[in-house]
Amino acid sequence: MDRFEHQIDLNIKMIRSSSALVQVYGWMTVGLLLTAFVAWYAINNSNIIMYLASHSWVLIGLIVAEFALVIGLSFLLPKLSGALATAMFMLYSALTGLTISLVLVAYTGASVASTFFITAAMFGALSFYGYTTITQLKWYG
Numbered sequence: 001m002d003r004f005e006h007q008i009d010l011n012i013k014m015i016r017s018s019s020a021l022v023q024v025y026g027w028m029t030v031g032l033l034l035t036a037f038v039a040w041y042a043i044n045n046s047n048i049i050m051y052l053a054s055h056s057w058v059l060i061g062l063i064v065a066e067f068a069l070v071i072g073l074s075f076l077l078p079k080l081s082g083a084l085a086t087a088m089f090m091l092y093s094a095l096t097g098l099t100i101s102l103v104l105v106a107y108t109g110a111s112v113a114s115t116f117f118i119t120a121a122m123f124g125a126l127s128f129y130g131y132t133t134i135t136q137l138k139w140y141g
Contacts, residue, residue: 025127027086031093036116038097043105052102059099066095 069092
């Protein structure tokens with residue numbers, strides 16, 4: 001294989017990698033939006049918050065279900081159909097929104113919003129840095 005063919009092969013791999021990253025970030029965005037919507041809905045519905053606050057066993061069950069989904073997705077992902085994996089991820093996102101809503105009630109809206117904004121900005125900045133540089137970030141922790 002000459003140098004030109006090797007360069008084309010590298011470019012194809014970079015395009016595939018870029019496409020995969022766009023898909024991963026797209027699904028993560030959808031999951032985070034679903035989590036945010038479910039948390040917002042639960043916070044604005046006093047019946048849901050009161051039910052979760054007064055029935056701790058339900059909250060514990062939701063948290064156990066989240067862990068079960070994470071473990072199931074981690075081990076079974078190569079064997080699952082795309083539709084089932086997507087459904088499990090969306091269910092996990094919704095459960096996360098529901099469980100985190102009880103915690104978010106304890107804080108002011110401005111505090112929660114600023115924390116999420118700072119986290120999103122750092123995630124975006126570090127993602128951009130990792131995507132645009134050739135530095136191996138695995139050595140930083």
